[in-house]
Amino acid sequence: MQKKNCTFLHCLPRGPEVDDKVFKSESSKVWLQALNRVHVQKSILLYCFGKLR
Helix, strand or coil, rough: CCCCCCCCCCCCCCCCCHHHHHCCCECCCCHHHHHHHHHHHHHHHHCCCCCCC
């Protein structure tokens, strides 16, 4: 049973531990979470290469 007032997050890659119904539901914010992580990773790389001050 899925609660209506919850948010589902997952760090990816997805495995068999998550049901399709939950992963693709309206309360799933998996792809938004992944996009935010990409921006953070890019910033860390820029900082490490001295391009970000």
